[in-house]
Amino acid sequence: MITAGIYGATGYTGVxxxxxxxxHPHVRLGFATARSAAGQRLADVYPTVLDVPLISAEQVDLxxxxxxxxxxxxxxxxxxxxxxxxxxVRVIDLSADFRLHSAAAYQRWYGSEHTAPQLLDEAVYGLPERYRAxxxxxxxxxxxxxxxxxVILALGPLVQAGLLASPSVIxxxxxxxxxAGRSVSLKTHFGERYDNFSAYNVGYSHRHIAEMExxxxxxxxxxxxxLPVFRGILSTLYVSLQPATDPATMLAAYATYHDEPFVRVLPHGTLPELRHVVNTNLCVIGVQVVDxxxxxxxxxxxxxNLLKGASGQAVQNMNIMFGYDETTGLL
Ligand SMILES: NC(=O)c1ccc[n+]([C@@H]2O[C@H](COP(=O)([O-])OP(=O)(O)OC[C@H]3O[C@@H](n4cnc5c(N)ncnc54)[C@H](OP(=O)(O)O)[C@@H]3O)[C@@H](O)[C@H]2O)c1
Structure with a gap:
């Protein structure tokens, strides 16, 4: 049995x-912090039946x-x-503060100096399918x-297999x-999003580009x-492979996921939908030849986005760090 703490337990990933x-059968929740709701209980500020006291970060005893x-x-x-x-205490950080290896890149994309650059070398990018060891x-x-x-789970095997003819990917x-998180903003307001659909941060501007590259x-x-739905991400990638790469050769690159518990690759021409994955820790990939x-x-x-894209993947990482079966608490 291990004891875990959560900082920011009132946000979407925290909840x-x-x-x-x-x-999870092997974890006890030692503390949960909140900023504005410190001193209350989680059920006071979020519709949940779980009775969790919220303390301020200053009150945490590690x-x-x-x-x-x-x-x-x-x-x-x-x-x-x-x-x-x-x-x-070991740390799993769901924010972007330790994902980039370079302090200069952090400053370029996040607009402020990184105040612990020595930790950027030590931090491990928590994608189990690549960095499990x-x-x-x-x-x-x-x-x-x-x-x-x-994006990385879909693109990575093609890069590793040397199949890309061009490094440029849309x-x-x-x-x-x-x-976008739980804090209130006009951008994510129900009246603005319901029955609507829009692009944002297009161009070379969204911070996640840094990680993908x-x-x-x-x-x-x-x-x-x-999208006007609560959870789920669907990414469509347009790639140029070596001329004459047939679907069987292309799909063979994904054999690397054969034993992965949380990645599925569909037969050529079968494309995944959000309903394949919502409320699961899965990433499901489909491929379609154009020419x-x-x-x-x-x-x-x-x-x-809240499971394999955040908290589910964080628990997967915790399971690996503490020697539990990787799927514990996630199936
Ligand atoms: N949402 C996703 O799909 C997703 C996916 C992957 C990674 N992430 C990353 O995970 C982190 C949390 O995301 P989220 O969506 O859960 O965010 P969120 O819903 O906005 O929640 C953020 C939490 O942090 C607290 N907080 C806000 N500002 C703070 C500050 N200055 N100091 C201390 N606490 C503060 C909030 O408390 P108050 O309610 O009092 O403000 C809340 O408990 C972010 O770094 C985000 O980029 C999110």
Whole structure:
């Protein structure tokens, strides 16, 4: 049995973690923090039957805690992470603060200086399908972004197999509204989103591009969209493979996922939908040839942004770090 703490338990990823850890057989929730709701109970500020007291971050006692999850906005996480590591507690950070290897890249994309650049070398990018061995012994795991998880899992095997004819990849992603977090804004207001559909941050501007490029080595043209649904991401990728690559050769690259518990690759021509994955920790990938002679393919990758795109993947990482079966609490 291990003891876990959650910073930012009143946000969408935090609540998801409370629920996942509640049904995990090997984890006890030691504390849950909130900012504005500190002193209340989770059920006071979120519709849940779980009775969880909320404390402020200043009240946290890390004694006896094995792991903490940071579900805080990027830019606010670094001191919390440093404090936990100094107390000998392992950290899974769901924010973007430790995902990039370079402090210069962090400054370029996140607009502020990284105040703990020495930890960027140590942090392990928490994508189990690629970094499982390093995650096992990591003190600090940087849980991947929601869009990047769907993109890297779809694109990675093609890069590794040397099948890409061009490093330039167009990524067109659609996310449910929960991807923007729980704080109130006009952008995510029901009246603005219901019965509506729009692109945002198009061009070379969405911060998740940095992670996608770091992990795939590709040049990403990214157009994110906000769907009028609560949860789920569907990413469509347009790739140029070596001329004359046939679907069987292309699909063979995905054999790397054969034993992966949370990645499924569908037969050629069968495309996944959000309903394949919502409320699961799965990422499901489908491929469709456009033109074999020219090596043109379209990939479709779906996941639940709050599970494989955030809290589910964080629990998967925790299971790996503490030697539990990777699927514990996630099936
Ligand atoms: N939502 C997703 O699909 C998703 C997916 C992957 C990664 N992430 C990342 O995970 C982190 C949490 O996301 P979320 O969607 O759960 O966010 P959220 O719903 O906005 O919740 C954020 C939490 O952090 C607290 N908080 C806000 N500002 C704070 C500050 N300055 N200092 C301390 N606490 C503060 C909030 O408390 P108050 O309610 O009092 O403000 C709340 O408990 C973010 O870094 C996000 O980028 C999110």
């Amino acid at each position: 998801e973690l409370v629920q996942l850890l509640h049904r 004694d006896g805690v094995d792991v903490v999850f940071c579900c805080l906005p990027h830019g606010t996480t670094i001191p919390t992470v440093q404090q936990a590591l100094a107390a000998g 390093r995650i096992r012994t990591a003190r600090l795991v940087a849980n991947p972004g929601c869009y990047p998880t769907s 990524v067109d992603s659609k996310s449910g509204i929960s991807g 770091q992990e795939t080595g590709c040049q990403i043209t990214f157009a994110p969209h906000m 074999v002679a020219r090596g043109q393919y379209i990939l479709v990758s779906v996941e639940d």
